[in-house]
Amino acid sequence: DTREPVTVIGLGPMGQAMTTALLGAGHPVTVWNRTASRADAVVAKGATRAATVADALAASEIVLLSLTDYQAMDDILSTATDSLAGKLIVNLSSDTPQRTVEAARWLSDHGARLLVGGVMVSEELVGTEQSYVFYSGPRDSFDAHEATLAVLGRPDYRGEDHALAQLYYQAQLDIFLTSLAAYLHATALLKAAGVPEPTFAPYATEMFDMVSYFLRGIAEQLERGDYPGDGASVTMMGATADHIVGASDAAGIDATLPRAVQSYYHRAIAAGHGGNGWPSLYEVIRKR
Ligand code: NDP
Missing domain, CATH: 3.40.50.720 (NAD(P)-binding Rossmann-like Domain)
Structure with missing residues (x-):
């Protein structure tokens, strides 16, 4: 041929x-x-x-x-x-x-x-x-x-829309770049306490695998705009976001990324989503 x-x-x-x-x-x-x-x-x-x-x-x-x-x-x-x-x-x-x-x-x-x-x-x-x-x-x-x-x-x-492939690419890289930065931040947090990088690596891998489990059914919630609060509420996860920022500051490492995440939680709580599930952060993200 x-x-x-x-x-x-x-x-x-x-x-x-x-x-x-x-x-x-x-x-x-x-x-x-x-x-x-x-x-x-x-x-x-x-x-x-x-x-x-x-x-x-x-x-x-x-x-x-x-x-x-x-x-x-x-x-x-x-x-x-x-x-x-x-x-x-x-x-x-x-x-x-x-x-x-x-x-x-x-x-x-x-x-x-x-x-x-x-x-x-x-x-x-x-x-x-x-x-x-x-x-x-x-x-x-x-x-x-x-x-x-x-x-x-x-x-x-x-x-047909020329922008689409670029947007799909960027959406995938949005997840990728943010996740990789989060991994580095988490590793630095433990390193500040004396934990060697290779000691934490298998736990990080386990968490990356667990994230895809947490995504099951979430897209349908986002599409419906309905965020059941059973399990992980915004208030509960927001408290953890505060603790990560506090731990990062105490460790003397850069906290830009956890502060951005904390900001989503604070604003979702202020908008009345405290009792909803974490996917309700979507409301804050979609309306700048
Ligand atoms: P490089 O930056 O290594 O290659 C860039 C190429 O662009 C080179 O051939 C370079 O020419 C040329 N170039 C840049 N500016 C000019 C210019 N003004 N005039 C003429 N030629 C120019 O990139 P990669 O090969 O790594 O990636 C290419 C694309 O693929 C990028 O858009 C990247 O985002 C994407 N991509 C890359 C991945 C990867 O793993 N690397 C993965 C997925 C996508 P010269 O050799 O003369 O400098």
Whole structure:
């Protein structure tokens, strides 16, 4: 069978991993990177180095971008706008939903289409079973190239609105970044009392597993706006939030993150949710 040619622009860790996966699946891959030497490793594996951005665009109908942000896309593609017509630009770079929507308009003005992607795994997992990627943008473009995109990881199409893939990506990273910071804060709290980091690690893992258990049925409560107070009430959990801030201050460690959480509880109690379940914090969060 003949695999469609793919162009990859941007050869940071992610772009290199994607190029390697595509080559492994038998796709001819043309690459371009601002710092040309960063292409050496994938060229050694069989990728073709394009001398210019225009050459890179000319090589394939489907062009993957793996860049720091959307500004990098503007910087690169504005040097070759005459070569954009008819291309499907699949931008797998992170940025705000607003920038994503603007980029779709700009590309459309130059006769190209934008499919937005959010890769949900780190570079070493690209192309493996665990890998999945959110996409949004024109459905027909997604359908036409789904088999190629599947090489990177399970494609998860979220809708026509270009912002959606970026929003799903950010929602997932919102959970991820906050959870990782909480883990570091908790570790520092114990370290201040002399507990070595590896001693706490298995307990942290147990808590991460338990969090998903606590989420069962919560989305339905949030959707209904009904927060039964049985079990963990806002007053009870809010007292614990106060204690974590107190313990952090006493330990002399940074308490920015627990203070933010404490603030949610205080404001939920002030709004009359003290007897409700902790999911009622949602009311405080949704109405800034
Ligand atoms: P890097 O920051 O390592 O790579 C960035 C790439 O963007 C490089 O090729 C760099 O070129 C290029 N670039 C940046 N600015 C410009 C510019 N103004 N003009 C031209 N080229 C530019 O990022 P990663 O490979 O780690 O990530 C790429 C994207 O994937 C990011 O949006 C990231 O959020 C996302 N992502 C990353 C994950 C990871 O584990 N790394 C996981 C999931 C998503 P040069 O080599 O010349 O500097």
